[in-house]
Amino acid sequence: MNRAQLLAPGRLALTAAGAAGLVALATLAPADGAPTGPQGPQGEGASLAPVSSASTTCPGPELSGVRDVDDIEVAPRLAVATAPQSMLSVTPGGASGLAAAGQKVTPPPERGAATSLPLAANRPATVEASGALAPGLAAGQEWVSTRPELRGLATVPCAAPGADLWLLAGGGAPGRQERLVLTNPGANEVTVDLEVLGRKGPVATPTGGTVVPAGGRTALLVDAVTGAEESPAIRVRATGGSVRAVLSDIWLDGSTPVGAETSLPTAKPATRQVIPAAAVGTSGSLRIAVPGEQQAVVSARILGKDGPVPVPGGGVARVSGRSTGELPLTGLKGGTYAVEVTSDVPVVASLWSTGRVGSGLGDFVWGASTEPAAGLVGGAFPRTEGVTRTVSVVASRAPATAELAWLTGGQWRTRSLALAQDTGVTVELGAAEAVFVRRSAGSGDVRAGVVSMAGVPGARLVSVSPLVAAAEVSRVSRAHPMP
Numbered sequence: 423m424n425r426a427q428l429l430a431p432g433r434l435a436l437t438a439a440g441a442a443g444l445v446a447l448a449t450l451a452p453a454d455g456a457p458t459g460p461q462g463p464q465g466e467g468a469s470l471a472p473v474s475s476a477s478t479t480c481p482g483p484e485l486s487g488v489r490d491v492d493d494i495e496v497a498p499r500l501a502v503a504t505a506p507q508s509m510l511s512v513t514p515g516g517a518s519g520l521a522a523a524g525q526k527v528t529p530p531p532e533r534g535a536a537t538s539l540p541l542a543a544n545r546p547a548t549v550e551a552s553g554a555l556a557p558g559l560a561a562g563q564e565w566v567s568t569r570p571e572l573r574g575l576a577t578v579p580c581a582a583p584g585a586d587l588w589l590l591a592g593g594g595a596p597g598r599q600e601r602l603v604l605t606n607p608g609a610n611e612v613t614v615d616l617e618v619l620g621r622k623g624p625v626a627t628p629t630g631g632t633v634v635p636a637g638g639r640t641a642l643l644v645d646a647v648t649g650a651e652e653s654p655a656i657r658v659r660a661t662g663g664s665v666r667a668v669l670s671d672i673w674l675d676g677s678t679p680v681g682a683e684t685s686l687p688t689a690k691p692a693t694r695q696v697i698p699a700a701a702v703g704t705s706g707s708l709r710i711a712v713p714g715e716q717q718a719v720v721s722a723r724i725l726g727k728d729g730p731v732p733v734p735g736g737g738v739a740r741v742s743g744r745s746t747g748e749l750p751l752t753g754l755k756g757g758t759y760a761v762e763v764t765s766d767v768p769v770v771a772s773l774w775s776t777g778r779v780g781s782g783l784g785d786f787v788w789g790a791s792t793e794p795a796a797g798l799v800g801g802a803f804p805r806t807e808g809v810t811r812t813v814s815v816v817a818s819r820a821p822a823t824a825e826l827a828w829l830t831g832g833q834w835r836t837r838s839l840a841l842a843q844d845t846g847v848t849v850e851l852g853a854a855e856a857v858f859v860r861r862s863a864g865s866g867d868v869r870a871g872v873v874s875m876a877g878v879p880g881a882r883l884v885s886v887s888p889l890v891a892a893a894e895v896s897r898v899s900r901a902h903p904m905p
Contacts, residue, residue, distance in 0.1 A: 470512075470898070472513070476551050477551075477559075478549050479582070481563070481578060483543060484601060484641075488601060498541045500538065500540070500562075501564070502559075503855065504557075505534070505560070505798060505892060506533065506827055509798060509825065509827050511860075512557055536829055536855040536856045546638065557895070558858065560579075560801050561579075561580035562577065562803055564577045564578070569679075573785060576683055576684040578668060578684050579801050583606075583665050584665070584666075585663075586660075586690075587658040588690075589656045589667060590685070590772035591685035591788045592644055593652050594648075597675055598674075599672050601643060602643075602667065603667070605666040607666070608664065611634065612634045612660050612662045613634075613660070618648050618655065618657070620653055625648055625649060625654065644669065655770065656669070657713070667687060668686055680776070681784050685790060686888065688771060688790040689791040691769060694765075695765075696725075696761070696762050697871075698869035698871040700758065700760065702754045702755075703776050704756065705776060707751055708751060708773050708774075709748055710739070710741050710763065710771050712744065712769050713744070714743055714744070716743045718740070718741045718743070718767045720740070720764070721738045721765075722764075723762050724759050725762055725818065725844050725845060725846045733754075733761075734751075757848075758873050760816035762818060773788070774787070774789075777882050785882060787884055787885060787886045789886040790888070792888045794818075795859065798859075798892045800857060801872055803856065803872070805853070811854040811872050813859070813870060813873075815868065815870045816868070817846075817866035819866055820843050820866040821840075821841060821865075822865065823838060823841065823862050825862045828856065857889060871887060872886070872887050
């Protein structure tokens with residue numbers, strides 16, 4: 423049995439009883455970027471121990487909260503899960519000597535359990551876990567609509583905030599509306615500056631920063647920032663703290679709804695970008711932005727189970743510095759792929775694809791590039807009727823073995839995936855409520871994402887959601903007070 427308890431508006435806390443007594447170790451910082459196995463390197467005078475608390479931020483309903491603009495009602499649900507013990511590289515709780523913090527939930531949720539509940543209107547949500555439940559926390563939100571004026575499926579992972587983010591999504595077509603949602607999980611207000619790049623270079627934006635209140639969020643119409651730019655890339659820079667940023671993109675072609683998606687920040691600028699879960703439909707394109715002044719020569723290829731293959735048509739493009747470009751994806755059979763983008767200068771990248779045929783109904787996805795997993799990554803998914811999940815796991819740069827676990831029908835299932843260099847595999851998960859992946863062997867960069875689908879061919883709803891870091895350990899000081 424598992425329960426969730428709302429302790430305050432927009433805040434969900436999970437706790438578990440830990441060992442009694444005082445804790446002699448002082449947590450210094452999360453160690454998400456360090457290997458999480460017992461063989462991982464340790465800083466001088468420090469060791470790794472299970473995290474005693476974890477939190478993750480969810481944007482809340484993406485289509486509400488813009489000043490002087492009508493809200494578009496959807497009914498998002500929040501899902502929360504913790505990884506099964508078999509996927510953890512540490513033993514949390516009493517064995518580590520770290521006690522639970524915060525208010526205890528009675529009865530406490532069990533490790534490896536999942537729960538789902540409605541999200542409050544116009545509010546972000548912060549999910550917190552402590553004690554034995556802290557390692558391997560994942561959360562996500564999702565809504566689905568088939569109304570005459572709004573059709574789409576939007577699945578969004580809850581994740582940590584950042585101070586310098588890139589969002590590549592949206593466009594200037596008639597009937598298209600994008601909303602930028604900025605969430606501040608911190609205790610102080612944060613000022614956000616927005617910069618936009620387009621096909622012809624930087625796009626003039628309104629002057630002045632956007633203030634995001636402490637523990638709150640601010641939503642903006644993207645048209646007010648990007649104008650009619652057909653290929654925008656938005657840079658979000660925060661001062662005074664960090665923010666979570668997502669971009670909701672909905673499209674009405676005349677009176678025909680042709681899709682909705684909520685896109686996430688890309689990986690930081692680099693000469694290699696990998697999109698782990700690209701749901702390719704009838705047509706699509708790669709959007710590439712060059713933050714620097716120098717022109718980029720960009721190439722793209724598909725990473726499948728049989729190895730890399732070029733994108734049909736060559737998959738090569740030149741993109742001017744401080745600009746964006748689009749690389750068409752044509753001639754690909756519909757399905758789920760991983761896509762690798764390489765460049766001679768740092769770029770950011772995202773993929774757009776639609777399953778629309780002719781002038782009929784449709785839906786589309788935005789799939790952003792992601793950072794390689796430094797440890798455990800995971801996602802939690804609401805119990806949405808008719809929605810099934812497929813996970814895509816990819817290894818680049820070198821071979822790797824990845825462990826996969828997913829929860830469906832109350833049972834955890836596992837699979838070990840042997841991945842050659844620059845290959846990807848997909849696994850159908852059914853109505854999965856939680857998914858976790860970790861690299862268990864090899865040195866390849868592992869990334870993973872989940873494609874969620876509902877409906878029938880020709881009228882499918884689809885969304886892409888990357889698996890994100892699920893912290894397991896922190897660095898702790900070995901120093902003890904002098905007697």
